[in-house]
Amino acid sequence: MKSSTKDKIKGGFNEAKGKAKEKAGKATGNPDLRDRGTVEKAGGKVERKIGDVKKVFDQ
Numbered sequence: 001m002k003s004s005t006k007d008k009i010k011g012g013f014n015e016a017k018g019k020a021k022e023k024a025g026k027a028t029g030n031p032d033l034r035d036r037g038t039v040e041k042a043g044g045k046v047e048r049k050i051g052d053v054k055k056v057f058d059q
Helices: 003-028 031-058
Strands: none
């Protein structure tokens, strides 16, 4: 599997996991969990974009 594909998959997973943490934090009133989820979701988006950039330069 190409590095770009791995980054896109891992980024999507981290983004989904972060979104779940963010919603759980909002539902339970836990600002720390909500904030960690927001950061993880943003990191996943960045990782996915890195995969997109790698794909462009691999071609």
